[in-house]
Amino acid sequence: MKKEPYRVNLPESGMVDYWYNVRVDMKERHDPYLNPGTGKPLKKEELLPVFCAQSVEQEYNETDRHISIPGGVMDYYRTFRPSPLVRAFNLERELDTPAKIFFKFEGGNTSGSHKLNSAAAQAFFAKEQGLKGLATETGAGQWGTALSMACAFYGLDLTVFMVKISAQQKPYRREVMRTYGAEVIESPSPFTGVGKRMLARDPESGGSLGCAISEAVERAVSTSGVRYALGSVLNHVLLHQAVIGSEAKRAMEQLGEYPDVVIGCAGGGSNLGGILCEYMAERLSGKSKVRFVAAEPSSCPSLTRGKYAYDFCDMGHVTPLAKMYTLGSGFLPSPIHAGGLRYHGMSPVLSKLYHDGYIDKAVAVPQNAAFAAAKHFARAEGILPAPESAHAIAAAIDEAMAFKERGERGVILFNLSGTGYFDMAAYAAYNEGRLTDHIPSDGELEQGFAGLREIAANAGQESV
Amino acid sequence: MKKEPYRVNLPESGMVDYWYNVRVDMKERHDPYLNPGTGKPLKKEELLPVFCAQSVEQEYNETDRHISIPGGVMDYYRTFRPSPLVRAFNLERELDTPAKIFFKFEGGNTSGSHKLNSAAAQAFFAKEQGLKGLATETGAGQWGTALSMACAFYGLDLTVFMVKISAQQKPYRREVMRTYGAEVIESPSPFTGVGKRMLARDPESGGSLGCAISEAVERAVSTSGVRYALGSVLNHVLLHQAVIGSEAKRAMEQLGEYPDVVIGCAGGGSNLGGILCEYMAERLSGKSKVRFVAAEPSSCPSLTRGKYAYDFCDMGHVTPLAKMYTLGSGFLPSPIHAGGLRYHGMSPVLSKLYHDGYIDKAVAVPQNAAFAAAKHFARAEGILPAPESAHAIAAAIDEAMAFKERGERGVILFNLSGTGYFDMAAYAAYNEGRLTDHIPSDGELEQGFAGLREIAANAGQESV
Numbered sequence: 001m002k003k004e005p006y007r008v009n010l011p012e013s014g015m016v017d018y019w020y021n022v023r024v025d026m027k028e029r030h031d032p033y034l035n036p037g038t039g040k041p042l043k044k045e046e047l048l049p050v051f052c053a054q055s056v057e058q059e060y061n062e063t064d065r066h067i068s069i070p071g072g073v074m075d076y077y078r079t080f081r082p083s084p085l086v087r088a089f090n091l092e093r094e095l096d097t098p099a100k101i102f103f104k105f106e107g108g109n110t111s112g113s114h115k116l117n118s119a120a121a122q123a124f125f126a127k128e129q130g131l132k133g134l135a136t137e138t139g140a141g142q143w144g145t146a147l148s149m150a151c152a153f154y155g156l157d158l159t160v161f162m163v164k165i166s167a168q169q170k171p172y173r174r175e176v177m178r179t180y181g182a183e184v185i186e187s188p189s190p191f192t193g194v195g196k197r198m199l200a201r202d203p204e205s206g207g208s209l210g211c212a213i214s215e216a217v218e219r220a221v222s223t224s225g226v227r228y229a230l231g232s233v234l235n236h237v238l239l240h241q242a243v244i245g246s247e248a249k250r251a252m253e254q255l256g257e258y259p260d261v262v263i264g265c266a267g268g269g270s271n272l273g274g275i276l277c278e279y280m281a282e283r284l285s286g287k288s289k290v291r292f293v294a295a296e297p298s299s300c301p302s303l304t305r306g307k308y309a310y311d312f313c314d315m316g317h318v319t320p321l322a323k324m325y326t327l328g329s330g331f332l333p334s335p336i337h338a339g340g341l342r343y344h345g346m347s348p349v350l351s352k353l354y355h356d357g358y359i360d361k362a363v364a365v366p367q368n369a370a371f372a373a374a375k376h377f378a379r380a381e382g383i384l385p386a387p388e389s390a391h392a393i394a395a396a397i398d399e400a401m402a403f404k405e406r407g408e409r410g411v412i413l414f415n416l417s418g419t420g421y422f423d424m425a426a427y428a429a430y431n432e433g434r435l436t437d438h439i440p441s442d443g444e445l446e447q448g449f450a451g452l453r454e455i456a457a458n459a460g461q462e463s464v
Numbered sequence: 465m466k467k468e469p470y471r472v473n474l475p476e477s478g479m480v481d482y483w484y485n486v487r488v489d490m491k492e493r494h495d496p497y498l499n500p501g502t503g504k505p506l507k508k509e510e511l512l513p514v515f516c517a518q519s520v521e522q523e524y525n526e527t528d529r530h531i532s533i534p535g536g537v538m539d540y541y542r543t544f545r546p547s548p549l550v551r552a553f554n555l556e557r558e559l560d561t562p563a564k565i566f567f568k569f570e571g572g573n574t575s576g577s578h579k580l581n582s583a584a585a586q587a588f589f590a591k592e593q594g595l596k597g598l599a600t601e602t603g604a605g606q607w608g609t610a611l612s613m614a615c616a617f618y619g620l621d622l623t624v625f626m627v628k629i630s631a632q633q634k635p636y637r638r639e640v641m642r643t644y645g646a647e648v649i650e651s652p653s654p655f656t657g658v659g660k661r662m663l664a665r666d667p668e669s670g671g672s673l674g675c676a677i678s679e680a681v682e683r684a685v686s687t688s689g690v691r692y693a694l695g696s697v698l699n700h701v702l703l704h705q706a707v708i709g710s711e712a713k714r715a716m717e718q719l720g721e722y723p724d725v726v727i728g729c730a731g732g733g734s735n736l737g738g739i740l741c742e743y744m745a746e747r748l749s750g751k752s753k754v755r756f757v758a759a760e761p762s763s764c765p766s767l768t769r770g771k772y773a774y775d776f777c778d779m780g781h782v783t784p785l786a787k788m789y790t791l792g793s794g795f796l797p798s799p800i801h802a803g804g805l806r807y808h809g810m811s812p813v814l815s816k817l818y819h820d821g822y823i824d825k826a827v828a829v830p831q832n833a834a835f836a837a838a839k840h841f842a843r844a845e846g847i848l849p850a851p852e853s854a855h856a857i858a859a860a861i862d863e864a865m866a867f868k869e870r871g872e873r874g875v876i877l878f879n880l881s882g883t884g885y886f887d888m889a890a891y892a893a894y895n896e897g898r899l900t901d902h903i904p905s906d907g908e909l910e911q912g913f914a915g916l917r918e919i920a921a922n923a924g925q926e927s928v
Contacts, residue, residue, distance in 0.1 A: 006542040009473035078470040079554070079846045090543070108572055110848045110883070152843040172888035176848065179839060179891050375643060379616040382543045384574045384640065419574070421885040424636035427643050
């Protein structure tokens with residue numbers, strides 16, 4: 001037996017019972033959300049018809065560093081948390097790297113991803129508020145699955161608008177949601193105004209995340225006792241995901257380890273935003289020199305090739321404006337298999353941290369490289385990663401090889417946010433050499449940026 | 465926070481490092497395997513061309529109570545063991561039962577089941593013996609997936625003969641195996657004599673587990689440096705699975721709990737045989753009055769409606785004869801979704817224990833009842849169970865309700881052997897009311913029993 005443990009399972013008795021609010025530690029806060037109609041900062045009250053009241057509170061909370069996790073959420077967290085911190089001994093040996101590679105494994109629950117951390121909180125808030133149910137959208141399916149599980153646990157109704165093409169490509173994801181009691185509606189649907197208009201224009205439309213968001217919001221605001229829930233991008237979602245990083249830090253401390261670099265994949269930001277929180281606080285206060293790396297898909301490179309500007313959070317322009325790294329809400333990313341990273345923008349908090357230099361590096365990973373890393377990892381460590389998480393693995397392997405080239409010891413921590421059990425069609429495409437790498441041309445990006453200039457003009461902002 | 469923990473994760477530093485050999489404690493050993501040609505007890509040497517030498521050693525070992533797990537196997541076990549023992553608090557509350565319900569969760573690894581415990585051992589033995597690779601068959605896919613992972617870890621080739629109809633129904637299971645580097649061949653195949661004969665008779669054959677076993681054995685014995693590996697039924701497989709029960713017992717002791725009843729689903733026996741071992745030893749020695757319940761499918765009721773007799777382990781009659789509860793190797797079970805329980809016989813060790821009254825009860829569960837229990841459990845406890853494990857859940861719920869009716873406190877422990885992520889087509893059928901319960905008539909069973917009488921006559925045994 002090796003003396004150093006492979007996995008650290010924190011004791012349940014000492015579970016992390018707070019969400020760490022990294023915004024309190026930021027040198028500067030992110031620019032406020034704007035009402036696109038007035039160009040003025042969005043007020044809390046404007047969000048109350050859409051989201052649960054407690055989610056809105058948290059969205060605006062920039063003063064409480066540790067926010068207690070309610071007992072009712074802890075009751076549910078106990079069914080799948082703490083999640084293990086794992087040392088990738090086998091991968092290290094195969095890479096022959098002097099670096100230690102640790103990962104936080106968030107895929108051990110049935111939803112197969114970290115999304116359950118925020119689903120639990122949002123469903124609990126809905127229950128506490130006396131609501132009847134929630135509405136949401138899902139693309140790749142992780143978020144919809146997580147919210148289905150949480151709503152089953154708390155006894156809430158749930159309607160999931162699932163992007164039609166995804167529902168057809170991933171019928172088993174849909175079936176998991178149905179098994180947990182959710183109503184799954186293919187989007188565009190004939191049940192909302194947005195959906196009807198979309199279908200009138202194109203009856204064969206496969207849908208898009210933007211359209212599904214709009215349908216879910218419409219359903220929520222037009223149905224008594226129902227609110228909308230979102231699984232990424234927003235502050236309160238990142239807050240709930242902070243439990244990942246707080247647990248990781250505690251487990252690393254138990255091993256006497258401190259990371260030189262922390263890595264997460266980056267779509268809307270819930271993944272990287274989840275693992276970096278407490279380490280970021282130490283970096284911001286000057287206590288630590290830990291570096292942060294965001295791994296995004298080459299096909300949807302909001303950090304590496306996007307603009308830092310005000311933009312809509314959705315393609316249907318029903319949401320407020322957020323200042324963030326974005327490719328423009330009109331940019332349509334290629335249909336890659338890491339559907340969870342296929343988002344035009346990036347969390348305003350992470351965008352601000354990146355803009356101010358506290359997230360040190362963003363790397364764009366082509367999907368073939370991501371799957372190569374995933375397969376390498378699966379064979380060495382057993383766990384079959386989600387395509388999204390594979391981007392973080394690819395970045396972690398690159399960092400490990402860089403330590404090797406420099407002849408330096410180093411400690412790498414990455415977030416293994418999910419498993420790939422429902423992504424085997426994607427693995428098949430990779431195994432059979434059928435995957436293509438989609439890298440948008442400058443011309444393609446320019447179309448999205450044109451929309452940003454228009455938004456800036458309308459909102460009275462400097463042009464981008 | 466409740467004071468009693470939800471999950472017990474045993475510390476890695478105190479991992480169970482032995483396989484408990486329950487045969488040493490049995491009052492009487494099971495009758496020997498017979499060579500079907502001679503009717504005489506099978507010699508070790510006759511198995512050496514088929515299985516790894518170490519597996520054969522263990523198959524015959526009735527003297528060593530604790531068999532050390534080799535360091536090379538422990539290295540792999542550390543990537544997915546110890547598995548958690550979980551208290552089903554939410555299910556208890558919903559059932560309003562005074563009984564405590566615990567389960568050992570073996571589905572947390574990527575193979576999605578307990579099968580990896582034996583796959584790790586058998587692949588390690590092959591590596592140590594200097595073999596090039598292994599051959600096996602898979603029906604439902606759990607065993608094939610597990611052995612693919614283990615062979616990837618130890619750097620061995622693997623050929624999996626997958627029942628054609630299963631491969632077509634579960635393309636994603638096949639893809640997981642391919643991702644871990646296994647060659648997956650649909651059975652019947654044109655690559656073996658058995659397969660060719662089968663295809664000549666019926667080119668459209670969807671195959672059967674019996675045929676796939678025969679193809680895998682043929683491939684193993686006819687290929688230099690390759691042996692065959694089996695995932696259930698045999699003594700050495702049950703031995704490897706004993707790690708489940710040893711861990712469960714240690715975790716229960718940590719909680720100060722002792723079960724009144726231990727439950728496992730029963731197909732070939734690796735599941736129930738895995739969890740009962742050390743508790744059975746205490747029952748056999750008179751230290752304990754713990755009861756044991758086997759949960760089998762109504763469609764394939766070897767314990768509840770079978771005969772205790774000598775039979776072939778496969779439909780193709782290439783294996784030795786084993787004394788076991790069996791429906792006859794000619795019995796063709798209906799195509800239920802719990803493919804892992806669709807086996808005509810039962811482990812000789814478990815058969816003997818049942819025959820001698822140490823396994824107290826066998827219950828036959830119709831598949832609709834199994835899925836109803838699975839869905840109830842999933843919503844309460846989060847985990848989506850495999851259809852096989854659902855049989856144990858159904859039995860556990862029945863036991864919990866019986867404690868409630870008697871107004872008795874009680875402690876229930878069951879083996880949650882796997883997850884249902886690759887069984888969503890089955891859940892869809894259940895969700896849509898399309899599942900039928902297949903309960904064989906006495907006439908259907910009689911066909912299988914006729915074969916048993918013939919075997920008895922040929923082997924010079926008393927008729928059944």
